[in-house]
Amino acid sequence: xxxxxxxxxxxxxxxxxxxxxxxxxxxxxxxxxxxxxxxxxxxxxxxxxxxxxxxxxxxxxxxxxxxxxxxxxxxxxxxxxxxxxxxxxxxxxxxxxxxxxxxxxxxxxxxxxxxxxxxxxxxxxxxxxxxxxxxxxxxxxxxxxxxxxxxxxxxxxxx
Amino acid sequence: xxxxxxxxxxxxxxxxxxxxxxxxxxxxxxxxxxxxxxxxxxxxxxxxxxxxxxxxxxxxxxxxxxxxxxxxxxxxxxxxxxxxxxxxxxxxxxxxxxxxxxxxxxxxxxxxxxxxxxxxxxxxxxxxxxxxxxxxxxxxxxxxxxxxxxxxxxxxxxx
Amino acid sequence: xxxxxxxxxxxxxxxxxxxxxxxxxxxxxxxxxxxxxxxxxxxxxxxxxxxxxxxxxxxxxxxxxxxxxxxxxxxxxxxxxxxxxxxxxxxxxxxxxxxxxxxxxxxxxxxxxxxxxxxxxxxxxxxxxxxxxxxxxxxxxxxxxxxxxxxxxxxxxxx
Numbered sequence: 001x002x003x004x005x006x007x008x009x010x011x012x013x014x015x016x017x018x019x020x021x022x023x024x025x026x027x028x029x030x031x032x033x034x035x036x037x038x039x040x041x042x043x044x045x046x047x048x049x050x051x052x053x054x055x056x057x058x059x060x061x062x063x064x065x066x067x068x069x070x071x072x073x074x075x076x077x078x079x080x081x082x083x084x085x086x087x088x089x090x091x092x093x094x095x096x097x098x099x100x101x102x103x104x105x106x107x108x109x110x111x112x113x114x115x116x117x118x119x120x121x122x123x124x125x126x127x128x129x130x131x132x133x134x135x136x137x138x139x140x141x142x143x144x145x146x147x148x149x150x151x152x153x154x155x156x157x158x159x
Numbered sequence: 160x161x162x163x164x165x166x167x168x169x170x171x172x173x174x175x176x177x178x179x180x181x182x183x184x185x186x187x188x189x190x191x192x193x194x195x196x197x198x199x200x201x202x203x204x205x206x207x208x209x210x211x212x213x214x215x216x217x218x219x220x221x222x223x224x225x226x227x228x229x230x231x232x233x234x235x236x237x238x239x240x241x242x243x244x245x246x247x248x249x250x251x252x253x254x255x256x257x258x259x260x261x262x263x264x265x266x267x268x269x270x271x272x273x274x275x276x277x278x279x280x281x282x283x284x285x286x287x288x289x290x291x292x293x294x295x296x297x298x299x300x301x302x303x304x305x306x307x308x309x310x311x312x313x314x315x316x317x318x
Numbered sequence: 319x320x321x322x323x324x325x326x327x328x329x330x331x332x333x334x335x336x337x338x339x340x341x342x343x344x345x346x347x348x349x350x351x352x353x354x355x356x357x358x359x360x361x362x363x364x365x366x367x368x369x370x371x372x373x374x375x376x377x378x379x380x381x382x383x384x385x386x387x388x389x390x391x392x393x394x395x396x397x398x399x400x401x402x403x404x405x406x407x408x409x410x411x412x413x414x415x416x417x418x419x420x421x422x423x424x425x426x427x428x429x430x431x432x433x434x435x436x437x438x439x440x441x442x443x444x445x446x447x448x449x450x451x452x453x454x455x456x457x458x459x460x461x462x463x464x465x466x467x468x469x470x471x472x473x474x475x476x477x
Contacts, residue, residue, distance in 0.1 A: 027274060033254070033256065035252060036196050038197065040313075093354070119347045132347070134358035134360040140459075141265075144268055144271060144297075144298060146268055156353040186433060187441060188453035
């Protein structure tokens with residue numbers, strides 16, 4: 001266990017964050033796959049205890065702060081998936097990329113601000129070295145389950 | 160050739176599946192690129208002999224079973240692309256991720272069920288070890304060529 | 319520095335191309351992340367000097383040639399991001415994948431032709447060996463900032 005990875009659990013505690021139980025896959029796939037030191041997390045939604053914490057589109061049914069809450073919840077689920085798959089953070093070598101999808105009302109173009117809530121939380125949790133990630137923001141008309149946000153993360157592993 | 164990769168051809172035969180001739184790229188790119196043991200298949204559509212087997216959106220022009228047929232056809236084309244690029248399955252080290260896009264009528268939120276048809280076929284073809292993959296489901300308003308499904312696969316190679 | 323990477327700067331000059339100053343990230347993420355010889359460029363838009371060169375959807379507000387110009391500008395920005403991150407092209411080991419998103423009017427299905435403008439420019443700049451890439455084309459209703467095109471590139475590095 002390195003200084004960087006040990007500090008992740010310390011950071012989580014100091015942030016007052018408890019990772020949720022990661023949601024099960026909703027189909028014939030795996031929540032996380034790692035091969036050749038490269039890991040992919042299946043698309044994560046703002047689920048808590050099996051239910052979406054918000055439903056609908058940002059800019060109509062939902063306001064921006066609800067969108068940001070949804071982005072944070074999806075990010076927590078993604079991190080919980082990584083921790084469960086790696087049985088901790090020891091093998092975690094840093095985030096690569098986050099694709100963020102925001103279900104948006106027509107004319108709503110402030111997706112980056114919604115996704116910043118997730119990016120900032122990931123940086124807080126993993127620290128600047130392991131938490132830095134490339135990002136792509138998307139505006140979509142609707143998402144599976146009528147969720148407001150879906151996040152796809154990839155990461156590197158050390159073994 | 161390992162037990163796992165040899166069994167892929169055996170599995171295909173036992174499933175009664177014949178891989179199609181993989182579609183050519185429809186632009187200035189390659190159907191498959193492999194670098195550093197990581198492979199990407201360009202987006203695959205439900206084409207058979209150069210024509211889409213279904214056209215339109217699931218939930219309006221198309222029913223769910225037609226959507227599932229389209230997902231299976233796109234998955235077969237993706238596997239055919241991998242086999243052609245690797246000249247067999249000897250260098251194939253397992254799927255990483257499938258991004259699945261379903262052209263959906265407003266209010267249709269059952270994309271995971273459509274994409275399961277592809278995920279299940281991939282698991283049947285590659286077996287549980289090499290076939291397991293992360294997945295992200297997307298609902299889109301339309302796809303190129305008015306296709307109902309587009310699949311993007313990535314995979315690991317052994318050399 | 320290898321023959322292939324040295325020739326990139328030569329190619330740019332012979333094409334009469336000057337790479338733009340790469341746009342800053344518009345949120346809490348990095349424009350490029352490289353880990354384990356794998357690089358991701360955050361989604362790039364057709365920005366020049368901080369402004370979109372075209373705004374709106376292809377097939378309604380914009381014609382196809384304006385869409386192709388937008389695709390080329392986004393590709394130039396992506397290459398400029400790679401060059402800045404790697405401090406040149408010495409460590410560049412080839413493109414992997416381009417995901418191209420085209421904001422499209424209903425009924426416009428010719429996204430591949432729009433994205434070919436970017437793919438062809440990338441092949442011209444990097445040459446056939448390093449420039450070949452897998453590609454996925456998407457049609458979306460709108461993009462952040464009401465941009466007509468967004469491109470996501472990944473690439474391999476040699477160290």
